[in-house]
Amino acid sequence: MANDCIDAITPWNEPLSAKYIRSFAYHTVRNRLPVTLTQVIDHLSRNKEDIAQSHGEAAREEIKDVIAHLSKLKNEMQTNKPLEPFHANEADKQVWNDFLENSSIALGRPLLWFADVWLYIECYLYRRIREAFALTKLLNDYDPFRVQKEDAFTGSLNAISVVGSHLFNLCSLEGPLDAQKYLMQFMKLSLWGNRCDLSISGGKDIAQVNDPLEMISQLDNLILVNDLPKVLDVLRQEISPRPVVIDIIFDNAGYELFTDLCLAHLLMKLKLTDIIRFHGKKVPWFISDVMKHDFNWLMNELSKQTGPLQELHKEWSNFLSRGQWVMHDEFFWTSPYSYDCMEKTDQALYNSFKDSKLLIFKGDLNYRKLVGDMNWPHTEDFTTALRGFTPAPLVSLRTIKADVVVGLCPGQAEEVAKADEDWLLTGKYAVISCFTANKRNVCKGV
Numbered sequence: 001m002a003n004d005c006i007d008a009i010t011p012w013n014e015p016l017s018a019k020y021i022r023s024f025a026y027h028t029v030r031n032r033l034p035v036t037l038t039q040v041i042d043h044l045s046r047n048k049e050d051i052a053q054s055h056g057e058a059a060r061e062e063i064k065d066v067i068a069h070l071s072k073l074k075n076e077m078q079t080n081k082p083l084e085p086f087h088a089n090e091a092d093k094q095v096w097n098d099f100l101e102n103s104s105i106a107l108g109r110p111l112l113w114f115a116d117v118w119l120y121i122e123c124y125l126y127r128r129i130r131e132a133f134a135l136t137k138l139l140n141d142y143d144p145f146r147v148q149k150e151d152a153f154t155g156s157l158n159a160i161s162v163v164g165s166h167l168f169n170l171c172s173l174e175g176p177l178d179a180q181k182y183l184m185q186f187m188k189l190s191l192w193g194n195r196c197d198l199s200i201s202g203g204k205d206i207a208q209v210n211d212p213l214e215m216i217s218q219l220d221n222l223i224l225v226n227d228l229p230k231v232l233d234v235l236r237q238e239i240s241p242r243p244v245v246i247d248i249i250f251d252n253a254g255y256e257l258f259t260d261l262c263l264a265h266l267l268m269k270l271k272l273t274d275i276i277r278f279h280g281k282k283v284p285w286f287i288s289d290v291m292k293h294d295f296n297w298l299m300n301e302l303s304k305q306t307g308p309l310q311e312l313h314k315e316w317s318n319f320l321s322r323g324q325w326v327m328h329d330e331f332f333w334t335s336p337y338s339y340d341c342m343e344k345t346d347q348a349l350y351n352s353f354k355d356s357k358l359l360i361f362k363g364d365l366n367y368r369k370l371v372g373d374m375n376w377p378h379t380e381d382f383t384t385a386l387r388g389f390t391p392a393p394l395v396s397l398r399t400i401k402a403d404v405v406v407g408l409c410p411g412q413a414e415e416v417a418k419a420d421e422d423w424l425l426t427g428k429y430a431v432i433s434c435f436t437a438n439k440r441n442v443c444k445g446v
């Protein structure tokens with residue numbers, strides 16, 4: 001299978017790839033992604049009666065087709081076969097097929113699971129899972145991860161209630177709010193909400209169970225880069241002409257999405273923006289990522305709650321119906337491209353970002369796409385790692401779950417590695433990395 005892999009760690013300044021046996025990319029393609037596929041296959045076999053009832057008897061045959069497609073995909077991956085082109089008539093088919101074709105022309109050989117760039121190999125896997133359903137009639141809209149996403153939300157209801165009540169109470173106070181204090185708090189809640197993704201836990205239950213307000217105050221020493229003061233500077237700037245727009249590029253559904261919406265609510269309440277554009281995924285992605293359906297489902301769940309959550313639901317519904325909150329799901333987010341390619345491959349999206357006061361990127365995969373998933377030296381400057389993707393000020397709120405991180409001080413990586421050898425892989429540590437046009441990051445020292 002991986003005969004051509006090299007028994008080494010990833011060299012500096014190279015894209016992460018499963019060709020290096022002692023890398024997280026190798027472990028992911030070799031062990032984690034086959035498990036994800038097996039879980040989808042098991043889910044379909046276990047639930048075929050229910051699916052046949054809800055989608056019609058003829059869906060039984062289609063379930064078999066999807067399982068066959070996914071089993072073949074697993075075999076292609078495990079035997080290091082070329083990445084196949086897409087056939088179903090999806091709007092992004094051509095973008096993906098052009099990417100596969102152009103990359104293989106550039107390499108002079110087809111793309112291979114254990115030879116090429118982890119970022120697009122992993123994206124390709126989730127796009128192929130989508131392909132298996134897109135090739136059917138009755139299961140065309142089926143999201144194989146939906147139940148997991150919904151269970152994760154339900155399992156986090158206590159934490160959601162604690163955070164929601166806190167937000168509601170402070171927004172009900174008379175007089176002006178301490179903007180700095182609460183922005184810091186809700187940015188950190190949204191940051192640590194990113195610990196709750198289902199792909200790092202192999203789809204296992206990762207509900208948020210502790211009191212999140214108590215938790216975040218104890219986690220500050222795990223934030224390895226903290227550019228929050230720069231973010232607050234950006235938010236404080238008066239912008240004209242109005243309306244002022246902020247963008248939040250979502251990551252995961254469930255508890256994380258709820259914390260993102262709480263942050264969005266606070267930004268509105270503090271009048272730091274007039275409009276917030278949310279960006280989710282068009283197709284099921286990295287197990288737990290937010291799609292429009294997940295967003296609407298969460299809103300509907302909130303409408304069934306009582307007290308503060310019910311009140312928040314009312315306000316959020318108003319934001320949505322007045323067009324102050326808008327949910328988008330552009331194809332770019334499920335393309336193979338890192339963000340330095342956005343200007344060329346989705347100019348409309350890039351241009352729309354030029355008007356943004358702040359782009360807030362959530363989570364690990366967004367960070368990987370921001371910095372191009374390269375094995376940068378850990379002391380590399382964040383702005384350098386963005387390689388020109390600077391349409392507007394931006395911040396990445398990310399718990400670290402893949403072996404790329406920049407912006408650290410000299411000696412910091414070594415010190416953290418001494419304390420925890422898995423520091424890059426488990427989401428225990430985090431970064432808040434900000435780009436603004438005029439200031440460079442300053443190291444405070446270890």
Ligand SMILES: O=P(O)(O)OC[C@H]1O[C@](O)(CO)[C@@H](O)[C@@H]1O
Nearest residue numbers: 197199200363364365366401402
């Ligand atoms: O939901 P997030 O924070 O983007 O994390 C996605 C996960 O997928 C990966 O990108 C790859 O498996 C990990 O780095 C991370 O565990």
Ligand SMILES: [Mn+2]
Nearest residue numbers: 197251252286
């Ligand atoms: Mn995710």
